[in-house]
Amino acid sequence: MTERVAIIGGGKIGEALLAGLIGSGKPVKDLVVAERSAERSAELVADYGIRVTSDIADAVEGARVVVIAVKPDAVDGVLQALSVTDDDGELERITVTLVAGIPTSRYEAALPAGSPVVRVMPNTPMLVNEAMSAISPGRYASEEQVALTVRLMEAVGKVTVVPEKLMDAVTAISGSGPAYFFLMVEAMIDAGVALGLTRPLASELAVQTVKGAGVLLSESGLSPVELRAAVTSPAGTTAAALKEFERAGLRHAVNEATAACAEISAKTARRVEVEGSSQGVQVGAETASEQQ
Numbered sequence: 001m002t003e004r005v006a007i008i009g010g011g012k013i014g015e016a017l018l019a020g021l022i023g024s025g026k027p028v029k030d031l032v033v034a035e036r037s038a039e040r041s042a043e044l045v046a047d048y049g050i051r052v053t054s055d056i057a058d059a060v061e062g063a064r065v066v067v068i069a070v071k072p073d074a075v076d077g078v079l080q081a082l083s084v085t086d087d088d089g090e091l092e093r094i095t096v097t098l099v100a101g102i103p104t105s106r107y108e109a110a111l112p113a114g115s116p117v118v119r120v121m122p123n124t125p126m127l128v129n130e131a132m133s134a135i136s137p138g139r140y141a142s143e144e145q146v147a148l149t150v151r152l153m154e155a156v157g158k159v160t161v162v163p164e165k166l167m168d169a170v171t172a173i174s175g176s177g178p179a180y181f182f183l184m185v186e187a188m189i190d191a192g193v194a195l196g197l198t199r200p201l202a203s204e205l206a207v208q209t210v211k212g213a214g215v216l217l218s219e220s221g222l223s224p225v226e227l228r229a230a231v232t233s234p235a236g237t238t239a240a241a242l243k244e245f246e247r248a249g250l251r252h253a254v255n256e257a258t259a260a261c262a263e264i265s266a267k268t269a270r271r272v273e274v275e276g277s278s279q280g281v282q283v284g285a286e287t288a289s290e291q292q
């Protein structure tokens with residue numbers, strides 16, 4: 001896509017999008033980041049040679065797509081800043097939010113009437129152009145604007161369009177999902193060390209195994225059940241391992257973990273509202289949670 005993109009929030013996910021877009025050939029001159037941390041801004045300039053500003057109004061000038069990539073509790077401050085910027089009507093600026101748990105209706109209420117908003121739940125494999133992004137249009141987003149957002153996110157991975165009511169569940173599976181696999185690999189490396197492997201060898205074995213399993217899952221056309229059966233010989237080594245996973249309640253743990261994730265996502269908007277009203281929304285000020 002050739003449109004100018006402004007990313008507000010150059011943290012982990014803002015950088016992942018930036019890196020993915022540059023990696024997919026988007027010219028640096030068509031990208032700008034609004035980032036309020038001076039230290040973070042310096043890192044982004046050094047690593048990507050892009051323009052970074054602390055001024056949201058400056059960043060969004062001339063941008064067709066404004067991507068919000070701040071923590072949920074910073075969204076209201078960003079919306080306040082955006083609502084007083086000039087939207088050049090001819091540009092039809094689209095607000096694309098990557099923020100977990102905040103519905104499009106909240107953006108629509110804060111931005112000028114009829115502003116198109118598209119909600120996206122990406123994940124960090126965006127850094128290597130292997131993102132899974134789910135997209136939900138807000139009520140004023142046209143088909144063309146949704147298609148533009150799909151193209152934006154397709155530059156960094158796979159995209160699906162879902163109704164917004166599914167976003168909490170999507171967050172529990174793909175948004176937070178990479179962390180579950182990182183935890184699993186971490187545990188496998190420790191287990192390999194406990195079995196006598198060196199840490200570098202255990203790490204090489206575990207990382208390539210999860211990568212190979214992922215490629216098989218996405219490219220073989222076989223289901224996880226079929227692929228697992230193909231590894232599992234009767235009375236063999238894998239069957240012994242899987243029996244222990246089942247005994248320890250792996251499926252139950254996955255159900256409980258994803259339910260907890262979806263619940264937190266669903267409660268985010270309310271939490272931000274309560275915290276915002278008790279502290280007063282501070283535009284441009286760093287909150288405690290962002291410093292963590």
Ligand SMILES: NC(=O)C1=CN([C@@H]2O[C@H](COP(=O)(O)OP(=O)(O)OC[C@H]3O[C@@H](n4cnc5c(N)ncnc54)[C@H](O)[C@@H]3O)[C@@H](O)[C@H]2O)C=CC1
Nearest residue numbers: 009010011012013034035036037069070071072074099100
């Ligand atoms: N980390 C992840 O795997 C995923 C994160 N998300 C969502 O992405 C959003 C960002 O998450 P992270 O990148 O992990 O957080 P982060 O804390 O790494 O990045 C947020 C950045 O926004 C900057 N910022 C805050 N307010 C600002 C303002 N008013 N103007 C300019 N910059 C401002 C902060 O200085 C910080 O660098 C969150 O809403 C999260 O729900 C969505 C999917 C995956």
Ligand SMILES: O=C(O)[C@@H]1CCC=N1
Nearest residue numbers: 099100171175176177
């Ligand atoms: O942990 C979080 O809140 C964010 C949203 C999805 C992934 N990371």
